[in-house]
Amino acid sequence: MAEADHGDGGGVRQATEVVVNGVAQGLRSLDDAVAWFSGLSPAHRETVLRDVAGYAMQAHITPADGREGVLRSGVKPTANPAVMVCLDPPRYGFHRLPPDEHVRAFRVLVSVFAVADARRRETYCKGACGHPWHRLPAPAEGL
Numbered sequence: 001m002a003e004a005d006h007g008d009g010g011g012v013r014q015a016t017e018v019v020v021n022g023v024a025q026g027l028r029s030l031d032d033a034v035a036w037f038s039g040l041s042p043a044h045r046e047t048v049l050r051d052v053a054g055y056a057m058q059a060h061i062t063p064a065d066g067r068e069g070v071l072r073s074g075v076k077p078t079a080n081p082a083v084m085v086c087l088d089p090p091r092y093g094f095h096r097l098p099p100d101e102h103v104r105a106f107r108v109l110v111s112v113f114a115v116a117d118a119r120r121r122e123t124y125c126k127g128a129c130g131h132p133w134h135r136l137p138a139p140a141e142g143l
């Protein structure tokens, strides 16, 4: 899946949607998603962090979601990305963190998004909704 990754990052953005929503919907483990993220180039990691921050923003994460997500993420609550996500309102500039914080930022963001998205799927999206990413097929091999 690394092919054609030197252009605008479109393939990465599509993969991000599948991987992150897969974690949120229990189809994929966080460690599996982190392994995918770790294999990306630094530039693509920044793209992913920006996109996932956008998902979190759209899911209207709260400081309580932040704390629960941080607990699930396995990242120390004192780490920069964990502190940022628990602020009210959260700070979303995760892609501007130094590269050695990127994996922790990804863990935290995906975990917090999963908490907020679970609530949305139980309320607003209950029954049927128009979000294509809430109707993911079972994970495909290798993505």
Ligand SMILES: [Zn+2]
Binding pocket: 121, 125, 129, 130, 131, 134
């Ligand atoms: Zn939905």
